[in-house]
Amino acid sequence: MPNIRQIVAKDVSLNPSETGTTAVVNNARRIAGVYGDIAQMQQQDGRSFNQSIQAAGDVFVQYAEHREISQGSATFAETQATLSQLWNEHAKNADPNDAETAVRFQKDVLEPALEQWRGAFVTARGQDYAENRVSRLREHMFEKTRSDMATLAGEAAQVNMRTMSNQLSVMVRADPTSLDMALETLNHGVGAMFDSSPNLTGPQASAARTKISQAASEAIVKAAVFGAIEKNPTEGLKLAQDPKYSKYITGMEVGQFEREARAQERMALAEQRYAEMQRKEQKQKLSEDTVKAMVDNLYSPNSTLTIQNVRDAKDQLSLQHFEHILGMVERRSKPDPRATVSAETSSALLERMWLPEGDDRKVTTLDPIREEMIAGRLSKADFNFLNEQFDRASTPDGSRLSTQKKQLMDAVKPLFDKPSSLVPITDPESRLKLMQFMKQVDGEIMEARKNGKDPQAVIDKYSGPNMMQHLSPWQASLQDIMKKQAERMRAPSPATTAPTTPVVTTTPTAPSVPKPTGFPEDAVRGDDGKYRVIRNGVPYIVMPKGN
Amino acid sequence: MALSSKTFDYAGGAVNDLFAASAFESKATGYGLEAYNYDLAASMADKNADFTRTSTALKMTQLERQKYSVLGGQQADVASSGFQSSGSALDILRDSAQQGALQEAVAHQQGLIAEEGYRTQAQSFRNMSAASKLAQEQARKSQKNAWINTAVKAAATVASIAL
Numbered sequence: 001m002p003n004i005r006q007i008v009a010k011d012v013s014l015n016p017s018e019t020g021t022t023a024v025v026n027n028a029r030r031i032a033g034v035y036g037d038i039a040q041m042q043q044q045d046g047r048s049f050n051q052s053i054q055a056a057g058d059v060f061v062q063y064a065e066h067r068e069i070s071q072g073s074a075t076f077a078e079t080q081a082t083l084s085q086l087w088n089e090h091a092k093n094a095d096p097n098d099a100e101t102a103v104r105f106q107k108d109v110l111e112p113a114l115e116q117w118r119g120a121f122v123t124a125r126g127q128d129y130a131e132n133r134v135s136r137l138r139e140h141m142f143e144k145t146r147s148d149m150a151t152l153a154g155e156a157a158q159v160n161m162r163t164m165s166n167q168l169s170v171m172v173r174a175d176p177t178s179l180d181m182a183l184e185t186l187n188h189g190v191g192a193m194f195d196s197s198p199n200l201t202g203p204q205a206s207a208a209r210t211k212i213s214q215a216a217s218e219a220i221v222k223a224a225v226f227g228a229i230e231k232n233p234t235e236g237l238k239l240a241q242d243p244k245y246s247k248y249i250t251g252m253e254v255g256q257f258e259r260e261a262r263a264q265e266r267m268a269l270a271e272q273r274y275a276e277m278q279r280k281e282q283k284q285k286l287s288e289d290t291v292k293a294m295v296d297n298l299y300s301p302n303s304t305l306t307i308q309n310v311r312d313a314k315d316q317l318s319l320q321h322f323e324h325i326l327g328m329v330e331r332r333s334k335p336d337p338r339a340t341v342s343a344e345t346s347s348a349l350l351e352r353m354w355l356p357e358g359d360d361r362k363v364t365t366l367d368p369i370r371e372e373m374i375a376g377r378l379s380k381a382d383f384n385f386l387n388e389q390f391d392r393a394s395t396p397d398g399s400r401l402s403t404q405k406k407q408l409m410d411a412v413k414p415l416f417d418k419p420s421s422l423v424p425i426t427d428p429e430s431r432l433k434l435m436q437f438m439k440q441v442d443g444e445i446m447e448a449r450k451n452g453k454d455p456q457a458v459i460d461k462y463s464g465p466n467m468m469q470h471l472s473p474w475q476a477s478l479q480d481i482m483k484k485q486a487e488r489m490r491a492p493s494p495a496t497t498a499p500t501t502p503v504v505t506t507t508p509t510a511p512s513v514p515k516p517t518g519f520p521e522d523a524v525r526g527d528d529g530k531y532r533v534i535r536n537g538v539p540y541i542v543m544p545k546g547n
Numbered sequence: 548m549a550l551s552s553k554t555f556d557y558a559g560g561a562v563n564d565l566f567a568a569s570a571f572e573s574k575a576t577g578y579g580l581e582a583y584n585y586d587l588a589a590s591m592a593d594k595n596a597d598f599t600r601t602s603t604a605l606k607m608t609q610l611e612r613q614k615y616s617v618l619g620g621q622q623a624d625v626a627s628s629g630f631q632s633s634g635s636a637l638d639i640l641r642d643s644a645q646q647g648a649l650q651e652a653v654a655h656q657q658g659l660i661a662e663e664g665y666r667t668q669a670q671s672f673r674n675m676s677a678a679s680k681l682a683q684e685q686a687r688k689s690q691k692n693a694w695i696n697t698a699v700k701a702a703a704t705v706a707s708i709a710l
Contacts, residue, residue: 008616008646012609012653014602016595017660020667021588027671028584034678035577039570041682041689046566050559052696055703057555062707064550124551 061123068126072117076133079117083110083141091148096156099198102145110141146199153199154208164189165216172220173227176239182220187213214248221248225257233261233268284318288366291321295370295387298328299380305329320367327374336379343432345377347409349386350438353393354406366390385439401445404459409438411463415471425524425532427481433474482524482532518544573685580674591667598660605653612646 086109094101114134121130168182190213194200200208225245229236240249240257249257290313297305310317310325317325336342349369355362363369369386372378378386392398416430416437427433441462445455462470476484523531523542530541619639 008612010650012602012605012649014598014605014653014656014660016598017591017664018595019661019664020671021591021595021664023668024584024588024591024671027675028581028588031584031674031678032577032581034675034682035573035580038573038682038685039577041685042566042570042573045689045692046563046570048692048696049566050563052699052703053559053562054552054555055700057558058552059703059706061550061552061555122550124549124553127549 061125065123065125068121068123069129072121072126072130072133075117075120076137079113080137083113083137084144087141087145087148091145091152094149094152096149096152096199097197099149102142102149105145106138106142110138114138149199150205153197154205157193157197157200157208158212160193161190161212161216165219168216168220169223172224173230176224176228176231176236179221179224179239179245182224183217186216186220190216218248221245222253225249226260229257229261229264233264236264237261286316287318287321290316291325291370292366294325295328298325298332299384303332324367324370324374328370331374331376334376336381337376339379340429340432341377342379342382343429343435345372346382346386346435347413347431347438350389350409350435351406353386353390354402354409356403363390382435385442389442401455401459404456405438405441408441408459408463409434412437412467412471415468415475425478425481425485427476428484429476433476437471437474485524516544573681577678580678584671584674587667587671591664594660594663598656601656605649608649612642615642 087105090105090109091101114137118127118130118134121127164186168186172179172182190209194205194209197205225236225240227236228239237258239245240254294305294310294313297303307326307329310322310329314322337345349363349372352361352368353363366387369378369383369390373383389402393402413430413434416434417426418424441458444458448455448458519531520533520542523533525531531543533542619642
């Protein structure tokens with residue numbers, strides 16, 4: 001039997017592969033883990049960058065803040081100084097009573113400047129600093145501007161008040177009775193001034209108001225008291241002690257017012273005396289001018305002065321001048337005294353005229369000269385010479401020259417008195433020659449002045465080493481002296497023309513003593529009492545016969 | 548708003564957030580790749596299901612074939628016994644051919660299944676390699692960033708002392 005073999009598939013099952021699936025599943029988890037790691041690294045990087053940026057940023061911010069604040073401090077000081085200066089300039093020309101002055105400055109100048117300064121800050125701390133400083137400066141400037149305006153307004157008020165106070169003080173000093181009215185005016189003025197001022201407000205203004213008002217009131221009251229004391233010290237003191245005004249015057253000031261009252265009384269008395277003296281001086285000057293004009297008239301060639309003229313002018317003359325001019329009118333018709341007498345009188349008066357200031361003997365008025373004229377001891381020429389010398393001595397230059405002329409006269413006078421040391425006999429005409437000498441000196445001085453030369457040269461010429469040479473023409477010889485002395489001794493007494501009252505003479509000549517008998521006729525008595533004669537130019541002492 | 552530490556705190560925070568965003572991107576990528584791999588696994592599972600169904604069908608066919616084989620043996624026995632039956636040889640030939648083809652197809656199919664499994668495994672390992680390279684690159688970047696941050700912090704330290 002045939003065996004037919006058949007093909008039979010043994011295993012027809014398909015086995016799924018897990019290889020890929022397992023790998024994929026496992027790797028899927030791993031990949032997620034890897035990406036998780038990447039993400040962690042990235043996050044770590046982010047954190048690190050974050051920290052780095054923060055760290056660097058902190059440092060940068062610190063630097064920027066420091067730089068800003070450092071620079072800002074300097075610019076702040078500059079800004080503050082600039083603003084202060086601008087405000088000072090602003091306030092200097094501002095109206096103290098304008099309330100908007102400070103506001104305008106704050107708005108137009110202060111705020112823009114502060115904003116500009118603050119705008120330069122970009123860091124937080126810098127801005128905090130800037131804000132703080134701006135706030136502080138704004139506050140400061142606000143206070144300053146307000147204070148300055150108040151000060152300016154206060155000063156303006158003070159000036160205004162002082163002006164008002166001064167005006168009222170002047171008024172009440174002139175019219176103390178208007179004191180109450182002045183105080184009322186002051187109070188109204190103060191109230192109006194402070195109430196209307198927009199810059200004077202608050203306690204300070206109130207205090208200033210009180211202070212200014214009190215000070216002004218005190219000044220006005222004191223001025224009134226002073227004025228009252230000036231008018232009537234007693235009434236003025238009553239005003240000062242009036243309780244109504246006691247709050248304006250201290251006890252010490254009352255004492256001052258009392259002293260002022262006493263001083264016023266003394267001053268009034270002194271003024272009275274001064275006025276009296278002034279009246280007397282004016283009267284004396286009028287009298288002097290009148291008598292001088294009369295004297296000039298009296299000794300002019302065409303004199304018209306009469307006794308009646310003098311009597312008519314009696315009201316203008318002092319009693320002394322009236323008597324003087326009367327005496328001189330009477331004297332006009334009489335002859336001049338002897339030249340030696342007039343010369344002695346003149347030299348004595350000149351010496352007294354040229355004495356230094358303060359000397360009791362100094363001739364300070366023309367009266368002594370006139371009295372000597374009336375007494376007949378001065379010639380008209382010497383009278384006129386003395387009047388001229390008196391006038392010249394009244395000027396500063398004349399006074400200086402007068403002193404030098406006196407020194408010259410003192411120096412030459414002994415040489416005129418006793419030309420010779422051998423014989424102690426005084427020249428009886430020494431004063432006459434002395435006066436002639438002084439008149440010549442004075443003439444040369446006048447000539448020098450007229451020619452524009454220094455008058456001092458004239459004095460120097462006569463007081464220098466050649467003095468004796470210049471004086472020799474004026475000095476008498478011994479014979480002439482003895483001759484004149486003898487004539488004098490023989491002459492009758494000059495009672496008719498001699499002065500009845502001797503004037504002061506510095507070098508009196510030897511008294512005229514009757515010569516005893518027994519001496520030669522030409523014997524002359526010397527100053528030593530001895531008698532001498534001149535023989536062949538030589539003096540000899542002689543004795544009376546019989547001795 | 549002024550320049551202050553907070554300014555740099557915010558800036559640092561922003562940079563931190565940038566890196567965090569990048570980190571989330573990386574994580575998203577990772578999750579994406581994981582999902583992709585799971586998709587691959589699912590695909591593989593689907594294929595395995597198909598393979599199993601095919602295998603089941605094949606097994607059913609094979610069982611049917613065994614039943615017919617038994618019947619054929621019986622008919623052969625019948626024929627050898629003199630029973631008349633028409634067409635039996637042809638059926639046997641046809642049946643053998645079918646069995647051989649089936650055997651080949653199963654072997655071929657099994658090879659394809661194994662190939663597909665390894666290809667998927669390779670792809671998965673490549674993905675794994677790419678991810679590791681990316682992680683390496685990121686690590687280097689982080690290293691550089693660490694140096695930069697070190698320098699910045701050192702400079703900040705010195706500056707903070709100097710100021």
